[in-house]
Amino acid sequence: MSLLSFARKLTGRAESKPKPKTKKKVGVSGSAAPKQAGEAAGAKAGQSAKEPDSTLAESTIPLEPYLTEKSVNQHASLRTVTFKVQATATKHEVARAFEAKYSFSPTAVRSIRMSGKSRRRGHSLGKTAQWKKVYVTMPEGKSIDFTV
Secondary structure, X not given: OOHXXXXXXXXOOOOOXXXXXXXXXXXXXXXXXXXXXXXXXXXXXXOOOOOOOOOOXXXXXXXXXXXXXXXXXXXXHHOXXXXXXXXXXXHHHHXXXXXXXXXXXXXXXXXXXEOOOEEEEOOEEEEOOOEEEEEEEOOOOOOOOOXX
């Protein structure tokens, strides 16, 4: 008997067994009526097909330049700019934010999730926040100047 089962037995709680998963039947109806144009399969009446989530606007993704020796060399030789963005940003959102900020669309976007590092302050342990590093490749003939 496991420790968890023993504790449940002492407290009087019965062990809960996982419920079997049932598959939802989508788009099944009694009649064979054709779907109306523009109506998605399984969509409720009055709702349109699923559209891309536009709740995260381009302005909410701050593109903070990440300037290191490696990134400066890549900018000069490979037309690649490195940015530090929030951990939840996707490649498509970064591309839209880049296009909105610099008025041209990137050729490619590559991303790397950087995990937080462990930090100690006296006796307590903590961790820094994780973030995402994004490499944006610019089209031929375009460049960005980061000097102040």
